[in-house]
Amino acid sequence: MAEQGTDAQILDLVLLPLDFTTSALYHNTGQHTDFNRLVAMAEAADKLVFVVPEYNCSFPGVLKAFIDGLPYPGGIRGKKAALVGLSSGAQGGILPLNHLTDVLMYLGTAVLPQRVRLPFIDKHLTAEGTLTEPLYQQLLQEQVEQLLAF
Template sequence: MAATTSIVIIVGTNRPNSMSRRIAEYYQRLLNQYDTPSTILDLVDLPHDFTFTALYANSGKNGAFNELRSHIDGAEKFIFIAPEYNGSYPGVLKAFIDGLPYPNSFTNKKAALVGLSSNNQGAATALSHLNDIFSYLGMNTLALRVKLAQIQAHFHDSEITNPLYKELLEIQAEQIIRF
């Protein structure tokens, strides 16, 4: 099952050495098994002052932000790895989305959502909030939203150890490739 379009995997936090980054790398290896190219866009690479230097009247003026934005402009499919922060997804992800050109950055594009948390809910509310934003922006999201609850207990040595989590991610990867 091969695809010619690269998928952008977005690490939804700017926390250095995040679990989200490790899950993104796991997902990228999974896509590689299906001969599907992908790129990881890690929000840790955002300029520290991007909310002042790249948004609103400064749109298009921050080269580092524009480089990250170019990955969005050229892609048709995305995988968002969204950790749960305070009952939703990280504010830095919202600020990044807000910095993209409206309304066309995500219109008619496709996304898969993966949530992770240290609690028992697997970022279910965060994924719901994110899905609402994408619906508003005209992006189509897969119905299967993978929720990785208590992720620290199920991820060791760069591998997911929970068989159900592995299966759900494999199913979702196949779906986003065909989507």
């Protein structure tokens, strides 16, 4: 995004409060300051990029719980999203991307058709977070360009 001259923020689910499923969702909606700050980031974004690891043939439950905590209707309704799947296997996270696409479309979030899959990510990602596979870098760059035009 920076190479395209576009500002971006990272909303890392590691920052979610440990107790958010009991302290910020359902009857506690709007009552957890730290959770609300992350929700506000998602709501303020024009476009979203989900980087999704494969977990038990789907996406991680913490992502679903975060999405469930977003205001409905609203939250990310009407936004546009790009999806990147990661896996240590050969399919590159296609199952999580399919599941997440269904959830996002239900919420009224348009999903960019070009979903990037990064198989065998453990072999192509350094400990510092650098991708070593030129094809992956190219696919991500093309996706960014398409997302900005989406």
